[in-house]
Amino acid sequence: MANITVYGADWCGMTTTTRAHLDKLGVAYRYVNIDNDRAAAAWVASHNKGKEKKPTLDVDGEVLSTPSNRQLDKVLAEKGIIA
Secondary structure: OOOEEEEEOOOOHHHHHHHHHHHHHOOOOEEEEOOOOHHHHHHHHHOOOOOOOOOEEEEOOEEEEOOOHHHHHHHHHHOOOOO
């Protein structure tokens, strides 16, 4: 099973869109609201030149910052998570 974490915020439209896309694909993931988790917010910033870009995803060790659905699908397919 893939290890996918979505770091974002409940109020963020792009986070909501990304989560809905993963749900539609039936891809399991863990969601971390960085507004409530300062360590996670620091991790996100460390991968985005000090910025808290939402969403930032960790897809089996590959970090994606604010990916489009198309970019996300490409990585999911490359990792064999979707066909």
